[in-house]
Amino acid sequence: MGTHVIKMPDIGEGIAEVELSQWHVKVGDLVVEDQVLADVMTDKAMVDIPSPVHGKVIALGGQPGEVMAVGSVLISIEVEGAGNLKESTAPAPVKEAPVAPKAATVVESKPAAAAAPRPAAVCQGPMVAREADERPLASPAVRKHALDLGIQLRLVRGSGPAGRVLHEDLEAYLAQGQSNASAPVAAAYAQRHDEEQIQVIGMRRKIAQRMQDATQRAAHFSYVEEIDVTAIEELRAHLNEKHGASRGKLTLLPFLVRALVVALRDFPQMNARYDDEAQVITRLGAVHVGVATQSDVGLMVPVVRHAEARSLWDSAAQISRLANAARNGKASRDELSGSTITLTSLGALGGIVSTPVLNLPEVAIVGVNKIVERPMVVKGQVVIRKMMNLSSSFDHRVVDGMDAALFIQAIRGLLEQPATLFVE
The missing domain is CATH 4.10.320.10 (E3-binding domain)
Structure with a gap:
């Protein structure tokens, strides 16, 4: 018998350490090649670490919540063969883009029957x-x-x-x-006296750190405006009826992405990143829209890149694909970074008003509240209209209140007159 020592892999982008989020095995477990051993958390994503060998777990190199250096011992596995100690770097994480060094290879997931699945x-x-x-x-x-x-x-x-x-x-x-x-x-109706202590580790810790950092560093202010979305909802229903079977169904989100793209032409200061240490504002021509997505492990923000070059259906397909990848824990680091402005929505749970927290280093985030039918006065007549609020936040260090209001009013005008979304 021999011992195979697996070290924490270098998962690219100059990352020197990662947080051990969760073990999927324990000492004494038998593991097979490609079986997921642990989850680790980088600055941008949760990734899986698979086993490169068959064997029996004899030692774990850390505890959940512990920050481990790249190259440190992750796990020791007893394997068949000579008694020589063998060392290796774990294969490239299966949920990440192939950015590991040459010594590591990307291992594709095998069918469930080939791995050691959790008991059903x-x-x-x-x-x-x-x-x-x-x-x-x-x-x-x-x-x-x-x-x-x-x-x-x-x-x-x-x-x-x-x-x-x-x-x-x-x-x-x-x-x-x-x-x-x-x-x-x-x-x-029984009395309860139980307590539960939950260690803040992994994705939850990263979210907590980012939210705290955002509220401490940026000068948040919010602006709320109601929008009549009756016309855009009628257009969406018409397009879905005509093209839904062949092109896919449209939600409201791709229309909002389109409205952002058009409005940003006149308000480039909103599509920007602020480096508060260097005191530099970078305005970007490319519109990379972050779409806040809730997953089992917490809030993630996959990015629709170059939204300015996408059609409604292209944006819709990207939003759906990225949201599913984020919820399933399969979004890569590249898909979870690089946004220039963020769109956040709780759908039917969107409430009336919210106060979104900025996704630093961005300077603007647009929040979508739920659509409700309300009586409104239109040309002197009381009619039922579909209304929705936009609750948006801005970094007052970079964005003036007047510019924020004009920006949201521009989005409102585009959504209330949807033909203008496509007029060049």
Whole structure:
């Protein structure tokens, strides 16, 4: 038997250290080649570290939340063969662009049957008994999903690491025909004294750091304006009816991206980055729109590059592809960096007003609130119109209040008269 020591790989862009976010294995586990061993967090993305060998885990090189230097020992695996100590750098992360050094190779994911997958919930049985005050491990998205389905999470067996409940566990629970009725009604009124401490690591730590940095460094101010989106919604419905089957369905977001592109022609100071250390403002001709996207691990901002050169359907396809990649944890670092202005929307949950936090070093972020039907006075008549607020924030160190208001009014005019979106 021999020992194969895997070191933290160099994942490019001059990164000297990364944060160990989560282990997918423990000491004593048998692993196979290409099986994901750990998640690590760079400044820009969460990436998977796969195993280059078959063997048995005999030592872990760090704890979740620990910052590890590139080249430090990540994990030791006992392998078949001579007793010589072998060392290697882990293969290039499977969720990243191929930017690793020549010594590392990009390893493509193999079918699930070839790897050592986590046990499926149905194999363990979908239901498990927990104490009334026991809080099972689950992400916020899974907890909300369970709440929407009317499932008591403590009754669901988790198939993830450390018994974490996953979305597929909820599906397995429902498939077995379990329901809230299986739990004593009295449990809903029992006193609770449980507490849960959650270590802030990985993506959540990065989000916290970026939000804190943004609010401390930038001089935020917000501007809110209501927009009549009746006409643009009618146009969207017409285009979807005529071209949806062949080109794909359009949401409101590609129209908003188009409105940003057109409005920025007259307000280039909004499509900019501010280096507050060098005291330099860089205005960019290219419009790289960041689209804030919620995922199980937190808020991510994939980037629609060169939005100024894209059609409605091209923008829509990019938004959909990038959002899915972000939610599935497969967005590359390049896809999560380089934005020049950000668009954020909570869709139907968008509320009436919000105060978005800037995505530094950008100087503007446009927030989209939900669409509601309201009675409005149009040409002296009370009519029902579809109304939506834009809640946008700006860096007052760079953007004056008047310019911010004029910029949003320009977007309003484009959306209320949608033909102007396409007039050159």
